[in-house]
Amino acid sequence: MGGPPLRILVVGAGIAGLAVARALRLAGFRPDVTERLPPTERADTGLYLPGNAARALRRLDLDGPLRPLGQVIHRQRFLDASGAPLCEVDLDGLWAGVGECRALPRAELHRVLLTGAGGAVRHGAEVSAVEPRPGGVTVGFTDGTCGDYDLVIGADGPHSAVRTLGALGGPPRPAGQVVYRGIVRGGPRVADWTALLGQRAGFLVVPIGAGGLHCYADEAGTTVPADPLARLHELFGSYGGPVPEILAALDDVHVEITEEVELGRWYQGRVLLVGDAAHATAPTLSQGAAMALEDAVVLAESLQAAGSVEAALVAYESRRRPRTRWVRDRTRDRNRTRDVPPALRDPLLRGRGGRIFQEHYRLLVDPL
Numbered sequence: 303m304g305g306p307p308l309r310i311l312v313v314g315a316g317i318a319g320l321a322v323a324r325a326l327r328l329a330g331f332r333p334d335v336t337e338r339l340p341p342t343e344r345a346d347t348g349l350y351l352p353g354n355a356a357r358a359l360r361r362l363d364l365d366g367p368l369r370p371l372g373q374v375i376h377r378q379r380f381l382d383a384s385g386a387p388l389c390e391v392d393l394d395g396l397w398a399g400v401g402e403c404r405a406l407p408r409a410e411l412h413r414v415l416l417t418g419a420g421g422a423v424r425h426g427a428e429v430s431a432v433e434p435r436p437g438g439v440t441v442g443f444t445d446g447t448c449g450d451y452d453l454v455i456g457a458d459g460p461h462s463a464v465r466t467l468g469a470l471g472g473p474p475r476p477a478g479q480v481v482y483r484g485i486v487r488g489g490p491r492v493a494d495w496t497a498l499l500g501q502r503a504g505f506l507v508v509p510i511g512a513g514g515l516h517c518y519a520d521e522a523g524t525t526v527p528a529d530p531l532a533r534l535h536e537l538f539g540s541y542g543g544p545v546p547e548i549l550a551a552l553d554d555v556h557v558e559i560t561e562e563v564e565l566g567r568w569y570q571g572r573v574l575l576v577g578d579a580a581h582a583t584a585p586t587l588s589q590g591a592a593m594a595l596e597d598a599v600v601l602a603e604s605l606q607a608a609g610s611v612e613a614a615l616v617a618y619e620s621r622r623r624p625r626t627r628w629v630r631d632r633t634r635d636r637n638r639t640r641d642v643p644p645a646l647r648d649p650l651l652r653g654r655g656g657r658i659f660q661e662h663y664r665l666l667v668d669p670l
Contacts, residue, residue: 308331351591519538587632
């Protein structure tokens, strides 16, 4: 792309924003990155990264810093609520030639991305106005400052201010689950990604290295309980496997309602959305971080290859929509299994579950 260097603003310093900043820096751009939250306001939870996330991190030249962190996951095990086996997925086989699956504390991935993005983030900078102008965008902030940019990238999550201010869509809609997340240290030994499936609820535990376990539980519904820990014990107190020991060791849990973002378009003029701001889904397939990382790689490639910003945005959206649509549709497919009584679901999973769950990732194994 000829002409003077592009003035690019990335709004949001989570996984999506920092990954975009890293990809743009590798492509020769020097974006500004802003974040409305102070640097200390991020609750730490665990994170599972499937093989396509590892491939994107490799494209961002961040696989080296990530390699010592967390734990490589070789197998997914699905159990019934009592802890009896249902089916398994061989992750090494599924993602062969793509990348390793890894689980780690979310804060560790954030540190790697922050360093890769250059470390310079303007915290406490909340966007208050996004005004298009010929060939660019004027952005106003709540502290009274403003700036002119050739491209504004909204990486500010499901409740994106950029999406609203840029007239790209309204608030997200509930996806139908309440999710609970926490980290347990010193709990039972768990070697694999392990999910126990009950009636309209499930409990997942994944080792994240150094004896830590990432715990994720969900139930159908749209109401946050007043006492999340008590609700977890109520829901999963009768479960088998490692769940009793984990519940006994769990002393802090983060709870939220799952949300979806589905938009007719991801850009308007010189304003673009990436990551959950553009295509959030429930976290059932563990693809939120992976989709954000892939977005970053493809956006930087599109800006490098196109002759104009407008052409780059068209190319970016046309490449990314099929994969994000696949994730959304497969997420909905898997979530519907919550409504199937275990007496019907569990025999099916014992016979075909491994093939069914592996099929959910088929398109994502393909190149970006």
